[in-house]
Amino acid sequence: MHIAEGFLPPIQCAVWFAASAPFVIHGARAVIAKAKESPENKLLLAAAGAFTFVLSAIKLPSVTGSSSHPTGTGAGAILFGPPVMAFLGTIVLLFQALLLAHGGLTTLGANVFSMAIAGPWAGYGIWKLIRRTSAPAWVGVFFAMAVADLVTYCVTSVQLAIAFPDAASGFAGALTKFLTVFAVTQIPLAVAEGVLGVLLFGFFTRVAAPELLRLGVLKEKEVAHV
Template sequence: MHIAEGFLPAGHAAAWTVAAAPFVVHGARAVVKEVRENPDSTLLLGAAGAFTFVLSAIKLPSVTGSSSHPTGTGPGAVLFRPPVMALLGTVVLLFQALLLAHGGLTTLGANAFAFAVVGPWAGYGAYRLARGAGAGLLPAVFAAVALADLATYVTTSVQLALAFPDAESGVAGALLKFLGVFALTQIPLAIGEGLLGVLLFRALTTNARPELERLGILAPAPTPTGGSA
C-alpha cells in the first residue's frame, strides 16, 4: 500500500490520483457533516485516525523479501462508514510520506485508492454481509478488518501489474507475481489484524457503548421497567 515515491509512471500516478480524488472530497464532506451534527464524535474520529496511522506505520519484513504493514482502516470503516475513512486514510498516508518516507507524494493517489478507498469499502461490505447473515458484532468486525487489510494489498498488486506488465505474460502474469509477493504473504497479517479489531471492539462495547449505539453499531439497551408494588 506504500508504493514508493516516483515508482509509478507519471500517467499511472496521475490516473490513480484522479480516481481517488472524488472519494477524498466526498470523505471531507462526510467528516465535516459528522463533526457538525455530532460534536461528541470528534474524539472517536481522532482515535480512528490515530489507530490507522500507528498500525499502518508498523513495517514488518516479508518472507518474499519485501515488507508488509497492517492497515488499520477496518475499524474506522465500521464505525463511521467508508467515506470518512477516504479522508482519514489519505491524511494518514500524507503524513507518513512526509514524516516516515513511507510511500510518496507522486504515488499518494494510488496509495490512497488502495488504502483509503478500496480497503474500507471492502471491509465495510464484509461487515454488512456478515451482519445481514445473522453474525454477531465481533465475527462481523473480524471479517471487516481482515478483508480491509487484504483488499488493500490486492489492489496494490493490480496497480503494480498495470504499471509493469510482464514481458511475456502481460498484465495477468505480472499480477500473479505481485499477488505472490504482497497479497499472499498478507493473509496471516490480515488474520492478526482481524483479531486485533475484535479486541478493540470488545473494549469499545464496554467503555463507549452509548457512542456505538448512536452510530448504529449496537442496538440500544432495553430500558428497565419498574413493577407495581
C-alpha cells in the same frame, strides 16, 4: 502496501490521483458532517485516524518498491462509513510520506485508492452483509478488518502489475507474481488485524456502548448484555 516514491510512471500517478480525488473530497465533507453531529464523534474520528496511522506505520519489506503492513482502515469504516476513511486515510498517508518516508507524494493517489478507498469500502460491505445475519458483532468486525486489509493488498498488486507487466505473460503474469509475494506476509497480517479489531471493539463496547448504539454499530439486544 505503500508504493514508494518514483515507482509508478507519471501518467499512472495522474490517473490514480484523478480516480481518488472525488472520494477524498466527498470524505472531507463527510468528516465535517460527522464532527458537527456530536462532540463524541470528534473523539472517535481522531481515534480512527490515529489507529490507522499507527497500524499502517508498522511495515515489513515485501515486493520491491512496496511493503506489507496492517491498515487499520476497517475500524473507521465500521464506525462512520467508508467515505470518512477516504479523507482520514489520505491525511495518514500524506503524513507518513512526509515524516516516515512510507510511500511517496507522486504515488499518493495510488496509495489512497488502495488503502483509503478500496479497502474501507470492501471491509464495510462485508460488515453490513454479516450484520444482516444472526452472527455476533465480533464476527463482522473480524472479517471487516481482515477484508479491508486484503483488498488493499490486492488493489496494490493490480497497480504494480499495470506499471510493471511481465515480459512474457504480461499483466496477468505480473499480477500473479505480486499477489503471491504479498500473500506470504499479508494474509497473516490480515488475520492478526482482524483479531486486533475484535479486541478494540470489545473495549469500545465496555466503555462506550451507548455511542456504538447511536452509530448503529451495536444492536439494542447486544447493548443489553453489556
